[in-house]
Structures are given as structure tokens and as C-alpha cells.
Amino acid sequence: xxxxxxxxxxxxxxxxxxxxxxxxxxxxxxxxxxxxxxxxxxxxxxxxxxxxxxxxxxxxxxxxxxxxxxxxxxxxxxxxxxxxxxxxxxxxxxxxxxxxxxxxxxxxxxxxxxxxxxxxxxxxxxxxxxxxxxxxxxxxxxxxxxxxxxxxxxxxxxxxxxxxxxxxxxxxxxxxxxxxxxxxxxxxxxxxxxxxx
Numbered sequence: 001x002x003x004x005x006x007x008x009x010x011x012x013x014x015x016x017x018x019x020x021x022x023x024x025x026x027x028x029x030x031x032x033x034x035x036x037x038x039x040x041x042x043x044x045x046x047x048x049x050x051x052x053x054x055x056x057x058x059x060x061x062x063x064x065x066x067x068x069x070x071x072x073x074x075x076x077x078x079x080x081x082x083x084x085x086x087x088x089x090x091x092x093x094x095x096x097x098x099x100x101x102x103x104x105x106x107x108x109x110x111x112x113x114x115x116x117x118x119x120x121x122x123x124x125x126x127x128x129x130x131x132x133x134x135x136x137x138x139x140x141x142x143x144x145x146x147x148x149x150x151x152x153x154x155x156x157x158x159x160x161x162x163x164x165x166x167x168x169x170x171x172x173x174x175x176x177x178x179x180x181x182x183x184x185x186x187x188x189x190x191x192x193x194x195x196x197x
Contacts, residue, residue: 004100004114005148007121011091013139014044014128018083021135026075030134031191032127037134041075041083044127048086051120054106054113055093063105087124094120118152125149126185133191146178153184 018041026038035043053062076082093099094117104113106120125145132139171183179189 004094004097004117005121005144007094007117007124008091009142010121010124010128010145011087013141014124014131015084015087017128017131017135017137017139018080020137021080021131025135028134029193031130031187032072035072037131038075038079039072040127040130040134041079042073044124044131045075045079045083045086046073047123047127048083048090050106051116051123052086052090052093054104054116054120055090055096055099057102057104057113059105064108066107090120090124118148121145122149122152122185126182126187129182129187134193141178146181149181150177153181 021037021041026036026041028037029035030037030040032040032043050062053060100114100117102113103110104116105111106116125141129139129141131137168186169183169188171180171189174180174183174189182189
């Protein structure tokens with residue numbers, strides 16, 4: 001890949017959101033149906049380790065299996081520090097040019113490193129959006145990240161990708177390029193948490 005995307009802006013946005021999640025929000029619902037904020041944070045913590053290992057071509061337990069083989073785990077007691085540390089290691093690893101060359105592995109699948117790098121960017125960005133909506137925060141995505149994700153999302157099967165994305169939702173009403181990308185992943189850009197009571 002001639003000009004691979006920089007994952008650091010996406011990581012910085014995610015970290016800023018994580019810093020402002022309140023403990024009282026851990027049981028809130030998220031756009032990931034049936035998953036709470038705690039489970040989303042546990043998922044993010046696991047995937048950041050796996051994609052860091054993929055960038056470093058450190059093939060083994062972290063890259064050979066899905067972090068969700070036994071369902072989405074709850075966030076650990078150290079979830080804030082854990083995610084901040086792991087996401088920064090992820091961004092540093094994908095900053096290295098060699099991370100984007102050759103083949104590597106994630107979730108037990110061997111793919112070109114440039115594809116897995118885009119998957120990592122997507123996972124960080126899409127789950128940042130999930131977290132922002134679930135915790136009533138704002139997410140602004142930079143143009144370079146949106147452009148990279150547009151090309152990535154065009155390759156998705158509109159019927160969905162088992163284990164990754166639901167079927168695409170109607171994007172005819174969406175306003176931004178990023179909302180169209182979200183819709184292609186099966187997310188509803190107008191998602192709102194149902195109020196309790």
C-alpha cells in the first residue's frame with residue numbers, strides 16, 4: 001500500500017471517548033445489539049491486542065483465534081488504563097511501514113497486511129461510534145479516515161459478513177459519507193438508546 005492510513009487519529013478519538021465513560025454507564029445498551037458498554041469495552045480491549053500482534057507479524061494465540069470465541073467479555077477492572085495502553089501500542093505498530101507489507105493473520109484468517117490494517121482502522125472507528133452513542137458523547141471522524149473506510153466498506157457484501165457485519169441498512173436518508181459507511185456495516189446511523197422506565 002503506497003499511502004497507508006494513519007491509525008493514530010482514530011485511536012486518539014477512541015481514547016478520548018474512553019476517558020469520559022462513567023462507571024454508571026457500563027450497563028447501558030450499545031448499537032451492537034444485545035451488547036452493553038462493558039461488553040463493548042471488553043471487546044475493544046481484546047481486539048486491540050490482536051491487531052497489534054497482526055501488525056508486528058507476531059502470529060500465535062492472539063492472531064489465531066477470535067477474541068470473541070466465548071462471547072463478548074465484560075470489561076476488566078482496569079478497562080480504562082488497559083484500553084489506553086493497548087490502543088496506543090496498536091497505533092504505534094501500524095505506523096511502521098513494514099506492518100502494511102506481506103501477509104499476516106487476525107481472527108485465524110491469513111490476509112494481506114494492508115487488508116488487516118484497514119480492518120483494524122474500521123474496528124477502532126466503528127466501535128468508537130458505538131461507544132459515543134451509547135454514552136451520549138460526540139464523535140467527529142477526520143476526512144482521511146472516512147476516505148480510507150469508504151474504499152474498505154465498498155468491498156462488504158450488502159447481505160452481511162458473518163462474525164463481522166450485519167446486512168447493510170438503507171442509506172438513502174443519510175447525510176454524510178461516514179454515515180453511509182456505517183450503514184454498509186449494518187449500523188443504523190440514527191440509532192438511539194431506548195430510555196428506561
